[in-house]
Amino acid sequence: MANNHGVVFLGPGKVEVQSIDYPKFVNPAGKSIEHGVILKVVSTNICGSDQHMVRGRTTAPKGLVLGHEITGEIIEKGKDVEYLNIGDLVTVPFNVACGRCRTCREQATGVCLNVNSSRAGGAYGYVDMGGWVGGQAEFVMVPYADFNLIKFPDKEKALAKIADLTMLSDILPTGFHGAVTAGVGVGSTVYVAGAGPVGLAAAASARILGAAVVMIGDMNTERLAHAKSVGFEPIDLKKSDKLEELIEAVIGVPEVDASVDAVGFEAKGHGQQHETEAPATVLNSLMAITRAAGGIGIPGLYVTEDPGSKDEAAQQGNLKMRLGLGWAKSHRFYTGQTPVLKYNRALMQAILHDRLPIAKIVNATIIPLNQAPQGYTDFDHGAAKKFVLDPHGVLKKAA
Structure with a gap:
């Protein structure tokens, strides 16, 4: 089993890259699931929403693994995943959504009724959003994969535009x-x-x-x-x-x-x-x-x-x-939270066909995972940048 490292919230003003558990096919309640995939994280971004937690402006618990903006390559899948395959490069909506409840069926995936026991709506690595482990890490588990994930149709072309496509997980939608x-x-x-x-x-x-x-x-x-x-x-x-x-x-x-x-x-x-x-x-x-x-x-x-x-x-x-x-x-x-699935396929097409150079517009700045704490500090000081973490060096190689 591979090692895993992630960005961990340690209290107001402090984050640290630590060794964390390698993901398993279990939900936050500890129940085994087979509808998920494990991703090798290709890119994962620091978000302004993360900063609210790091500043101590929420009730986020110490020890929370941060990160809800995730793009990755499937390296394992559960037996109930039918339409995705090992090696697929996918974008992950920050919403965790079951695809089966009333709100998901109405495209309101930001307030899924089944993925969070305390309120409507789930997200990775975020306070009060169901306890799903965050993706500012080397590897992460994504549930309800067939419903949530969009496979990029051309992996090579996607990697060439990965600094743009990483924005599909949250800020662009x-x-x-x-x-x-x-x-x-x-x-x-x-x-x-x-x-x-x-x-x-x-x-x-x-x-x-x-x-x-x-x-x-x-x-x-x-x-x-x-x-x-x-x-x-x-x-x-x-x-x-x-x-x-x-x-x-x-x-x-x-x-x-x-x-x-x-x-x-x-x-x-x-x-x-x-x-x-x-x-x-x-x-x-x-x-x-x-x-x-x-x-x-x-x-x-x-x-x-x-x-x-x-x-x-x-x-x-x-x-x-x-x-x-x-x-x-x-x-x-x-x-309310954005229902990412409502928009991300169309926005993906706009990026792939050169209609929306979002990486340039938000000044995407790629840094390795171990520099995440400095990225948080610089972003908190108002840097005119969108920090993109590159856990495995894939983005650096693609550039």
């Missing part, structure tokens, strides 16, 4: 979900809050959906400069606490057709308050700038408990939202 649910279409004016990887993916998605102009707001100078370099209109939120004025300076009117929250619950204020945490500020500002009957997509993460917040209400997942404004403007709000 998540950004796309935010844009779609906000109602982005041909000729739309769009504002995206947050110039991190998910925000950039949402902006790229808005562009491929036909938006006329895509603005992206942040307070990080490096991230704004990168957003501009890949064709988006940067909005420096340090310049004013009135987002309407910043929007009007770009498009001539203080409102947009659609907006996307790619920030989530650790948001900070605008203008002079840009250093002050304000959990509901993004949602409130998006209601202010989104036109009447417009849409707001909310792929940014909001948690049921935030023990690290200084806001007492936010510690219990409560936000001080100006919901009356959104109601008065007949806004559509769409929240």
Whole structure:
């Protein structure tokens, strides 16, 4: 049996690459299963959602193996796996989904009813998401493989674009979900809050959906400069606490057709308050700038408990939202985990046929697994990069 190493959460501000168990065909309750596969992890990414746990802003337990963005090669399979084979290169949705329950049948795989005993929805290596072992590792087990996994049709071609295709596991479908649910279409004016990887993916998605102009707001100078370099209109939120004025300076009117929250619950204020945490500020500002009957997509993460917040209400997942404004403007709000399977096949095709250079857009930066702790530190300090871990050196070789 091979050795296995993975990125382990050891407490606020600390992760470490440690020796971990080689995966077995068992679910988190210890029950043997035969519908899974074991993957040699080809690529696995550091996500902003992981950072919330590492910062101590969730109830994540020490010892959790992190990682929900996974691409891999099948090296073992259970006897109930019929349509995948050893050697297949596959993309793994971050959602763990059974494919059999009511929500999965309705394509709402982000809230599968059978993979988590405590609530709807499961994910790899994430707090309160069912206890499934994470994939920032050399090897990982993926359940319900026939349902969850998409095989890349041409392995050689896929490896040549692996830095792009690794984004299919989460951030690209998540950004796309935010844009779609906000109602982005041909000729739309769009504002995206947050110039991190998910925000950039949402902006790229808005562009491929036909938006006329895509603005992206942040307070990080490096991230704004990168957003501009890949064709988006940067909005420096340090310049004013009135987002309407910043929007009007770009498009001539203080409102947009659609907006996307790619920030989530650790948001900070605008203008002079840009250093002050304000959990509901993004949602409130998006209601202010989104036109009447417009849409707001909310792929940014909001948690049921935030023990690290200084806001007492936010510690219990409560936000001080100006919901009356959104109601008065007949806004559509769409929240929740992205149902990756709803989008990833189409997005795969867009990548393979050179329509969506997402690795360049999010500034994919490949590092070996043993450098993951430094990657977490750099990402937490606001690096304008998407860190991609290369556990076996496959990406380095492919490049």
